Amino acid sequence: MEDSLITFGLNLQKRVGKPMHLRFNENTSTMVSISRVEGVTRVSLHKMFAQAPEDVLHHLVRYVQGKQKSPGPVIRDFIEENYQRLDYSARIRPSQLFVEGSYYNLRDVYDTVNKEYFDGGVDLNITWYGRLRTSPRQRVTFGLYYDPLRLIKVHKLLDSPLVPRFFIEYIVYHEMLHHVLPGYTGSDGRRCVHHPEFQSREAGFKYFEQAKQWIRDNEILLFG
Template sequence: MHKHFEYSVSRKHAFFADLKGEQEFRRALTALIDSPVRIIYTFNRSTVISVRTNAKGIKSLRLQHAFRAADFKTMQALAFFVDGKEFDNKIIDRFLSKKQDLVKFFSRPRAEMQSIVYKGKFKDLEKALKKVTADYDIPLKGIRIAWSKPGKIQGKRRSIRFGSFSAQRSLIRIHPSLDSPEIPDYFVEFVVYHELLHALFPPKLAKNGGRRRVHTPEFRAMERRFREYRQAAEFEKKFISKHLG
C-alpha cells in the first residue's frame, strides 16, 4: 500500500470496510452451499433473508446487500440455512446487530438506489472509480458514483463544480459536462480522486470556531500526489477559460 494512504478510514465509512463486491460474495457463498442456488440482492429492511425453491429444485436466496460484509462464520450459517441444516441463528443475529448501520444504509428507497447512472455516452464513471481506488490503494469500499443531472454551463460564472461528495449517501456525483470525447480520461480520474479525498478527509472546523475548512493542508498535499496533477490543473484552467471566460 502506498505510504500516503496508511491511516485509518474515517468513521463515516468504517462500516464499508468488509463489504465485498456482488460477484465476489456471490461466488464465495455459492461455493459453501450444496444445493443449486440463485442469489438475489435486495434493499429490504424488514425481511433481510429468505429462500424459496422452484419446481426444478433450484433455490432462490434473497439477501439484503449488507450481507456482503459477512465473515466466513456468518456465510457458513447462511449456507446451512439454505441447505436446511441446523445452525446457530444467533450468528446471523449478531452479524445484523453489528452491521446495523450497513443494513440501514442499504434499506434506502429502491428508486434512489437504482437511479444511479454511471455509464455516460463517452465516459464510464464506475470504471474510473475502480481504476483510481486501485492505482492509489485507497481503502474505501461502498462508495457509489453517478452523473449529476444534466444542466447547461451558462451565466456569468467563474467556476464550475466538476464533482461533489455526499458523506450521508456515500455518493460521488460528476458534472455531465465531463462526458465528452474532448475531456481526457486523466481529468475525469482526477475529479474522482479529488472527491474520494473528501471521503477520506472530512471538513474541519477552524480553531477559532469559524468556517469549516473543506480543503485542509493535508487534503491539498494528497491532491498533489495525483500522477497527472499538473496536466489536470492546466486542463481545468483551459476548460474554464473556454466555457466560462
C-alpha cells in the same frame, strides 16, 4: 433506539423548563434547528443527539432556552464527530445511479482510481448529475461528495470526448479524498475542508499539475 429517543426527549423537556415541541430527524445536512412560534419552541434534532454526553446536553438546553444565540463549539464538535459515522447509503437504489455516459463510464473511472490510490478499499456510490448544456458563463461544480449517502456526483459536462480521462480521474480522486480525509472545524470556528493533509494527498495524484493546467486552458471550452 426508540426508547432512548423517548428518554432523551423527556429529559430535554424537563431541563428546558418551558413549552417545547420536539421532533427527531435523520437529515443529511441540518442536524439541529430551532424556531419559536406563539410562545412554543419548536426543536428539530438529529437522532444522534439521543446519545449525547452531559456537556453536549448542557449546551443544547441553553441553546433551546435562548441563552446562547448559536449552537456553539461543543455542539458543533459533537455533530462533526457523529456526522462522519452516518451511513445512509442504503437509501440509494441502483436505479438512481447513472454511471454509463456517452463517452465515460464512471464506475470504470472510480474502480481505476480506487485501485491505484486506495488499494481498492474505498466503497462509495457514484453517478453523473446535471445538464449537458449550461448557460453562457454559468459556473458548475465538477464534482460533489455527500458523506452520509457515501455518494460522489460528477457533472455531465465532463462526459465529452473533449475532456481527457485524466481530468475526470482527478475529479473522482478529489471527491474520494473528502471521504478518506474529512474536514474539521478549526479553533476559530471556521470549517476547514481542504486542509493541509488533504492538499498534500491531492498533490499526490500523478496528473495533478496537468489537471490544474487543463482547466485553466479550457475554461472557455467548458463555460463559453
